[in-house]
Amino acid sequence: MSHRKQLTAEWEPLAQMSGRQFWRSLEELSDSPVLRQMIEREFPAQASFWPDSLSRRNFLILMGASLALGGISGCSVKPAPSEELVPYVRQPKDVVPGTPLFYATAMTLDGGATGLLVETHLGRPIKVEGNPDHPASLGATNVFHQASVLSLYDPDRSQAVRELGERRSWDEAIASIRRAMDKMRITGGKGLRLLTERVISPTLQRQLETLLDEFPNARWVCHEALLSDAAHEAARWAFGEVVTPVYDFTKADVVLSLDDDFLLRGPGHLRYAADFMSGRRVRTARTNADQAQMNRLYVAETAVSCAGVKADHRLALRAAEIEPLGRAIAAALGVEGIAAADVEFHSKWVASVSHDLLTNHERSLVLAGERQPAGVHLLAHAMNTRLGNVGQTVHYITPVEAR
Secondary structure (H helix, E strand, O other): OHHHHHHHHHHHHHHHOOOOOOOHHHHHHHHHHHHHHHHHOOOOOOOOHHHOHHHHHHHHHHHHHHHHHHHHHOOOOOOOOOOOOOOOOOOOOOOOOOOOOOEEEEEEEEEEEEEEEEEEEOEEEEEEEEEOOOOOOOOOHHHHHHHHHHHHHHHOOOOOOOEEEEEEEEHHHHHHHHHHHHHHOOOOOOOOOOEOOOOOHHHHHHHHHHHHHHHOOOOOOOOOOOOOOOOHHHHHHHHHOOOEEEOOOHHOOOOEEEEEOOOOOOHHHHHHHHHHHHOOOOOOOEEOOOOOOOOOEEEEEEEOHHHHOOOOOEEEHHHHHHHHHHHHHHHHHHOOOOOOOOOOHHHHHHHHHHHHHHHHOOOEEEEEEOOOHHHHHHHHHHHHOOOEOOOOOOOEOOOOOOO
């Protein structure tokens, strides 16, 4: 009963309140004397250590004296212990203390490679920047490139090879793998599986194929957790083989994006962003010296993206509505075999986009997002073909990734 009476007393202030009342804790609600006293003190954790008569001036004098005494304590009347500095036996080439050294490298992400420059000091990488001479970078980077240097200093990063929790050397690991593979040599590698991410290195691809030639019954599996194969499937349906589209935004006056954030992700997005934004600088004309025109971007997407933020006309849709919208636009463009879907509530948007695309024949571009199904990618291929963009603003190449 005593606890019930105490709880009732705590909630009594609620019955006396009228209107909206805000409080941060039950103590504040009950107007506890302890909490009220704590709030009234400027430094509740340290105030009890200082006398009430201590002024701000005396406090600063005391703090300054403590810093001075702390510096004196670092000095010693005894001679400091001597330390021997061992110089380089062989001075590394171009390594000068205080002078940065830059290395050109490349980082793979989303099935593409980006050229980077890494700044190092005495062999320690500290900063990543884009390589201005690399066509996919042009001196720019994204957040993943900038953060990649932190992985080198991750304290949770494995420092050595381990087997069942025990530390092993590389020689021991290679010897163990060879013993296991020698047992599979009789069966041609039956039961051997190679699991990799998307491989775009020709050297690594050749090494893996050499291994598969030696073990014909082995299997090589490529897996990316955040990438979809819908684009490859659509290309196989449309062209009979897997191809990769490469876009030229410098020639595109009108761009339609069907849930494709081409400014933030995907192979070549740094180059695409630079080329697309070059068409937004209206200080110089693109086609007519007397009239500067800016390119236009239409975006239909399911979530806010960088492309949607930059769009001149943005349409927010549910994921299931992207393909019907694409079918409606394709039908308005006159793509053969495409019947308009039921998108009456977006008829004005469809009419405006299709008219702008037809007006800019061979100077437009239609993109499909990687998250979209193969049907949306097929619609993008069909619309680009209908608009005469193939060979102008879009080019198809052999995929750079293996298999």
